[in-house]
Amino acid sequence: MVEKNDQIEGNGRLFELFLEKEVWTMLEKLVRSGTYDSEKEVIIQAIKNLHERTKARENGSKGEMSESLSTDLKQIYGFDFEERKKLYWNENKKIVRSPRYLLKILPEFSLPHLTEVEQEQDVKLEVFDEKLATQRQLYGSESIGLNWYFNNRILPVKLAAIVLIQKINKEENAWIELDELKKDFLTYVKQFDFIIRNVIDELKDIISTFPASSGDKNFERKEGRFAHTFVGKLVKKKENKLYDTSDGHYLTGALFEMGLIKAKRVVKKRWGKTMTGKSYKNITNIVYVSITELGLEFAGLNNPLLDFFDKVELAEDNQVYTYEWDNDAPIFSHEEQKFYLDKILPKFEFEHSFVDEMISIGRFEKSGDIKELFERQYLEWLKLNYPQDYQELTGKDDRKLSDFVRMRSLVIMSRLVELGIFVKEPGSKFGPYYLRDK
DNA sequence: TCCCAGCAATACATTTTAGG
DNA sequence: CCTAAAATGTATTGCTGGGA
Numbered sequence: 001m002v003e004k005n006d007q008i009e010g011n012g013r014l015f016e017l018f019l020e021k022e023v024w025t026m027l028e029k030l031v032r033s034g035t036y037d038s039e040k041e042v043i044i045q046a047i048k049n050l051h052e053r054t055k056a057r058e059n060g061s062k063g064e065m066s067e068s069l070s071t072d073l074k075q076i077y078g079f080d081f082e083e084r085k086k087l088y089w090n091e092n093k094k095i096v097r098s099p100r101y102l103l104k105i106l107p108e109f110s111l112p113h114l115t116e117v118e119q120e121q122d123v124k125l126e127v128f129d130e131k132l133a134t135q136r137q138l139y140g141s142e143s144i145g146l147n148w149y150f151n152n153r154i155l156p157v158k159l160a161a162i163v164l165i166q167k168i169n170k171e172e173n174a175w176i177e178l179d180e181l182k183k184d185f186l187t188y189v190k191q192f193d194f195i196i197r198n199v200i201d202e203l204k205d206i207i208s209t210f211p212a213s214s215g216d217k218n219f220e221r222k223e224g225r226f227a228h229t230f231v232g233k234l235v236k237k238k239e240n241k242l243y244d245t246s247d248g249h250y251l252t253g254a255l256f257e258m259g260l261i262k263a264k265r266v267v268k269k270r271w272g273k274t275m276t277g278k279s280y281k282n283i284t285n286i287v288y289v290s291i292t293e294l295g296l297e298f299a300g301l302n303n304p305l306l307d308f309f310d311k312v313e314l315a316e317d318n319q320v321y322t323y324e325w326d327n328d329a330p331i332f333s334h335e336e337q338k339f340y341l342d343k344i345l346p347k348f349e350f351e352h353s354f355v356d357e358m359i360s361i362g363r364f365e366k367s368g369d370i371k372e373l374f375e376r377q378y379l380e381w382l383k384l385n386y387p388q389d390y391q392e393l394t395g396k397d398d399r400k401l402s403d404f405v406r407m408r409s410l411v412i413m414s415r416l417v418e419l420g421i422f423v424k425e426p427g428s429k430f431g432p433y434y435l436r437d438k
Numbered sequence: 439t440c441c442c443a444g445c446a447a448t449a450c451a452t453t454t455t456a457g458g
Numbered sequence: 459c460c461t462a463a464a465a466t467g468t469a470t471t472g473c474t475g476g477g478a
Contacts, residue, residue, distance in 0.1 A: 225467085366478095367443080410443075 144386055145350030149411040151254040154340065154418055155331065156189070156230040158306075161260050161299040163188050164291055175288035178263070182227040189226075230254045232263070232289065258344050260295030263287055298339055305331040330420020330436065337419050350381050351412055358416070363434040367410060370433070374409030 143149070151157075163185045167176050232253030255261045291299070330337075345352040354377060364370050383390040393401065413433060416422040423436045 406443080 144382065144389060145348055146408055146412075147345075147348045147351055147415070148252075148254075148257065149407045150229050151257065152411050152414060153230075154415060155305075156226075157254045157258065157260065158299065158303060158336075159188060159192065160185050160231050160255050161291065161295050162306075164255075164261065164289065165296070165299055168291065174290045176290065178232055178287040178289050181289060182231050185231050186223055186227055228253060232256050232261070232287070255295070256289075257347075258294075259347060260292055260298055261289045262292050263289045294343060297343075298336070301335045301339060302333045303331070303336060304329060304333055328426070332419045337421050340419055341421075350378060353381075354378070354412065355416065358413070359421070359435065363432060364413075365432045367413070367433075370413055371405050371409045374412070375405045378405075378408070 160181075164176060164181055167181060167184055168174055230253060232255060256263060332340075341355070345355055354374065357373075357377070358364075358370075361373075364373075379390065379394065382393065393404065413422060413424075417424050417433070420436055422433050425432050425434075
């Protein structure tokens with residue numbers, strides 16, 4: 001019983017995002033009327049109906065609903081459920097679709113609105129441009145010269161940049177509170193996820209890294225982690241955590257590490273103990289972020305997937321059907337691929353040259369070949385440039401070293417596959433991998 | 439049958455916070 | 459300003475489906 005409640009609650013939270021309260025109440029009434037056992041069932045039935053109609057349409061015949069949910073709802077509430085669904089589709093699509101992203105105000109001319117106390121404590125958070133130092137500071141000696149392996153997808157990065165720009169425009173303030181950005185990002189991602197799952201069947205793989213959304217007890221933790229991996233999180237240096245110094249404090253997150261956003265930290269004193277014996281109640285760090293030139297450029301580039309939402313319109317009979325999407329087509333445009341290679345990768349010195357080499361090789365028969373190449377080249381590079389870290393890494397046992405190689409090398413390729421630069425043989429698990437344009 | 443890429447549960451660790 | 463519980467973060471190990 002408890003478990004069942006939890007599940008319904010989970011769905012409830014999810015659906016509040018897409019359905020008005022009115023519709024949720026409607027679902028509850030329908031359950032109470034005895035037609036269905038749970039809200040979940042109503043929703044499942046609705047999706048089944050959609051699915052059958054869609055299939056029927058593809059086969060060129062008229063769809064037969066196994067059970068007419070819309071008729072039930074019409075009788076009870078006097079309006080057409082499908083009609084409503086169409087509205088939600090249009091609403092969601094409007095949010096997700098992709099116009100060209102432009103800033104209405106320039107970041108340089110706008111400052112965050114701060115209280116007096118906060119202003120006193122204003123501390124600038126450096127944007128780390130020194131490529132190697134950054135990765136090393138953030139992730140220790142195991143990520144030197146590489147984009148962090150948990151930044152394993154580019155699509156969430158693109159979405160996050162878009163959300164930030166939208167927010168800056170809406171609030172007419174160039175500096176956005178990081179926590180607020182994360183919230184909006186998650187809302188956007190859920191809407192994105194909702195549309196793709198319901199409309200574009202072929203694209204389900206793309207969103208497999210998005211946090212799962214229903215019936216998952218750890219969902220909130222997962223999505224929190226998802227947000228800070230891609231959007232950002234302030235990491236405080238232990239020794240300094242109670243002091244209002246900026247030393248050793250930095251921001252992680254794909255957006256920041258790839259140079260797409262800049263950040264500043266504002267410190268609020270509450271209590272704590274400084275070196276000089278002064279005591280505070282606590283210290284709260286508020287991080288404000290803004291888009292960089294690079295981020296603006298990236299967000300503004302054409303994206304086939306986002307553009308796709310612009311093209312999808314309702315059919316003449318006002319139904320939302322599964323639209324055709326070429327599953328073999330890349331979800332990133334050529335401009336975006338070029339941007340990644342030319343403007344983002346140079347921040348990661350080893351990965352940059354490694355990817356260049358991968359492209360010049362052009363084909364790998366199996367994933368093992370990539371690992372092999374990576375191990376050879378990375379160790380060589382590390383030995384030359386960072387002998388101490390080389391010692392540390394090779395001093396580990398074989399298992400640890402091979403895990404290191406596996407994670408690092410394969411994620412480099414998975415990013416290239418997502419971007420559409422490389423293709424992994426459809427249906428295969430271990431490759432071959434080859435360049436798309438060859 | 440074996441193996442391993444890609445997850446994901448779980449145990450363990452650290453940080454935050456509430457309360458006095 | 460301290461303690462301890464609660465929240466949150468991290469690391470390791472384990473699992474599994476399907477290709478070799």
